[in-house]
Amino acid sequence: MQNRLQKLKQEIFDKLAEIKHLDVLRDLEVKYLGRKGEFTKILRCLKDLTIQEKKEIGKLANEIKKDLQEKFEEVKNVITKNVIKREKLDVTLPGEKIEKGHLHPITIIQNELEDLFISMGFMVLDGPELESDYYNFEALNIPKHHPARDMQDTFYIDKKNKKQEYDLVMRTHTSPVQVRAMQKYGAPLRCVVPGKVFRNEALDACHEHTFYQLEGLMIDENISISNLIAVMKKLLNGIFKKEMETRVRPGYFPFVEPGIELDIKCAICNGKGCPSCKNSGWLELFPAGMVHPNVLIAGNIDPKKYSGFAFGLGLTRLIMMKYGINDIRLFNSGDLRFLEQF
Ligand code: DAH
Numbered sequence: 001m002q003n004r005l006q007k008l009k010q011e012i013f014d015k016l017a018e019i020k021h022l023d024v025l026r027d028l029e030v031k032y033l034g035r036k037g038e039f040t041k042i043l044r045c046l047k048d049l050t051i052q053e054k055k056e057i058g059k060l061a062n063e064i065k066k067d068l069q070e071k072f073e074e075v076k077n078v079i080t081k082n083v084i085k086r087e088k089l090d091v092t093l094p095g096e097k098i099e100k101g102h103l104h105p106i107t108i109i110q111n112e113l114e115d116l117f118i119s120m121g122f123m124v125l126d127g128p129e130l131e132s133d134y135y136n137f138e139a140l141n142i143p144k145h146h147p148a149r150d151m152q153d154t155f156y157i158d159k160k161n162k163k164q165e166y167d168l169v170m171r172t173h174t175s176p177v178q179v180r181a182m183q184k185y186g187a188p189l190r191c192v193v194p195g196k197v198f199r200n201e202a203l204d205a206c207h208e209h210t211f212y213q214l215e216g217l218m219i220d221e222n223i224s225i226s227n228l229i230a231v232m233k234k235l236l237n238g239i240f241k242k243e244m245e246t247r248v249r250p251g252y253f254p255f256v257e258p259g260i261e262l263d264i265k266c267a268i269c270n271g272k273g274c275p276s277c278k279n280s281g282w283l284e285l286f287p288a289g290m291v292h293p294n295v296l297i298a299g300n301i302d303p304k305k306y307s308g309f310a311f312g313l314g315l316t317r318l319i320m321m322k323y324g325i326n327d328i329r330l331f332n333s334g335d336l337r338f339l340e341q342f
Contacts, residue, residue, distance in 0.1 A: 001049070001057050004042055008032070009064045016075050025079065029072055039065065105342040106212050106331060109239070109319050110194045113214055116238045120231070122190040122216070127177035129196055130157065132166040135176035139298040140255040148254045153200040170198035173312055174215035175255060178291070181217060182299025187306045188220040194315060205275050205327045212315035217291070219301060219308030225258070225290060228309035232262055232286055235313070239322060245271075247282065256289025256310060267321045276326050285318060286311050 012032050019025050032039050043061055046054055103111070114124050127135075133144075142148050152172040159168050177193040185191075193215040201207040218227065229248070236244045244264045251261035264285050266277035273279035288311030293303035316328060323342075325331075330338045 001042070001045070001053075002060060005057070005061055005064055008038060008042065009068065012068055013071060016071055019075060020079065020082075022076065022079050022083075025072065025075060033065070033068060033072070039068070102342065104331075104339065105319055105323065106315065108342060109322070110212070110214070110315065112239070113235070113313075113315075114192070114194065116235065117192045117216070120190070120234070122192050122218075123185075125177055125181055125191045125193045127171070127174065127180055127193060127195065129171055129198070130168055131171035131176050132161040133169055134161075134166045135179055136169050136171050136173075138166075139179040139295065140175055141292050141294045141298075142254045146254065148252075155198055155200050171195075172199055173197050174213045175310070175312055177215060178217050178255070178310055179295060179299045182219070182296070182301050187301045187308075189308070190218045190220075192216045203329060205329070206278070206317075208316070208328045208332065210332060211317075211328065214313040214315045216288075216311045216313065217308060218310075219291065219296070219306050221306060223290075223307045223309055225260070225309065228260075228288055228290070228311065229262075231309075232288070232311065236264065239318065240267075251287050251289070253287060253289060255292050255295045257292045259287070259289035262286035262288060262311075264321065268324050268326055274326070276320065283317065283321060284314070285321070286313055288312070 012028070015028060016025075019028065031037055034040070046058055046061070049057065118124065136154075137146075137149060138144070154172050155170040157168040157170065160166060161168055174193045174195050174197060177191075177195075181189060181191050181193075195213065195215075196210060197213050198210055199207075201209055203209065216231070218231070233246075236246065246265075247263050249261045249263065251259040253259045261284050263282040265271045266274065266281055266283050268274055268276045269281065271281040273281050277283050288309060291308040291310050296303040296306065296308070316331060319325065319331075320328060
């Protein structure tokens, strides 16, 4: 029995000398010292011995067990220290470069414009992209079957609004928020509405199905078209940081009377004519006008007391002008070669 114990001790010590991994050490500990382990098995046989033998061998067995436990602990400490040594971090090594994203060019300009309008006392508002036929057309003085509906190629949705009164459309412009804002805030009112709009366009360098507009609306007593032109000029200077050549033409939009188009000289070809300006040298940038009395009435505002102007800035187009981008499809392309330039 004594021999068996001594032999086992030596066997375990030999094995421990070769161990380099903690999990192997743990397995070994279970194999020999665990409840069903070899060492425990031997101790169980003690019960068959005489009292004298039990005394002697029991003492020896306890000593060996203690030695083994201490040896296991010692090996464990050595392995742990080695692991820590191996895993030491060199904090002086250069870090890995993490690529940072940045704002989309449309967001950059939108933020700039919001700041500019806030400085002139305008609120920045939002509106639903899935809009009812009522706000998108009817409240803007474009009744059903009015030919002006053909000016905007509309994505109709085959569902109606909650009250089942009106068809739903993907909003074709940001103008529906005009009436929503009037109903919510009343007059006087100054707001801009940047946002995404949708049209069923045949795609080319200057037409996209999804693009951005910025609607502007100002209502108060005695507002005239000169207020409109002043605000537009201020806006253009703010964006281009230089005097832009502009021209004003009459324009037709059912929700304004009179309606105008403010064009800027095409910055891509400098007025010579190119695909972006349909070879005209000019770009329609600001359709605008004095808010039609029917629209004020839809917004619960008294047209005898108040007047206002509205404009619908083509945000995407404006950015194309500012940076000389010649294809509108680049904005939604997700092409990093394009996006990383901003
Ligand atoms: N909503 C029009 C469009 O997308 C643009 C527009 C024209 C907006 C005149 C206005 C406006 O506010 O007064 O075609």
